[in-house]
Amino acid sequence: DAKTTQPPSMDCAEGRAANLPCNHSTISGNEYVYWYRQIHSQGPQYIIHGLKNNETNEMASLIITEDRKSSTLILPHATLRDTAVYYCIVRAKTSYDKVIFGPGTSLSVIP
């Protein structure tokens, strides 16, 4: 079973920041938080990951709480192309650790 909980859906106005929350209260010390997104009928796309420090790349920022029990993915300026299902996943940083998907959050960016 997935180790995370996310709201099933969210809306965001185009050009505004999209903040997607994720709860992972049972995360283990060696587990990282990964975010992926899936645009309709495509394979999931990797976005970002982190352990305990906040992370930023060209796609998004990841804010992890100090107790690591929750995190927020931030898309700073959402566009229509960011409409997708976003998945928050926790897994160990080893290549053979399973990637288990929960239901994710369906983000709709509205013009």
Added chain:
Amino acid sequence: GAVVSQHPSRVICKSGTSVKIECRSLDFQATTMFWYRQFPKKSLMLMATSNEGSKATYEQGVEKDKFLINHASLTLSTLTVTSAHPEDSSFYICSATGGQTEAFFGQGTRLTVV
């Protein structure tokens, strides 16, 4: 990011026939590959995990004789759906990991069994 290529992207086959789906890591060595299936409006369901050179590990409820997985090299894994039936129609997705920590996904294969 790393590139994982899946082929074919779409396939239609007759009931009772077998279909092979290929998953290739193009720019890294994939020590582990994962296979998923996804039904409409549902999340990805992990079917099996394969490590290069060894037998795949199947998730509970997945028939290993139905879904044959081969991971014979560090860049290629195949999923064969044997004696396909209409209920096997689905979106199949592969994922690969290697030295990098994140898993990268193929573009998926839409299988329709008629």
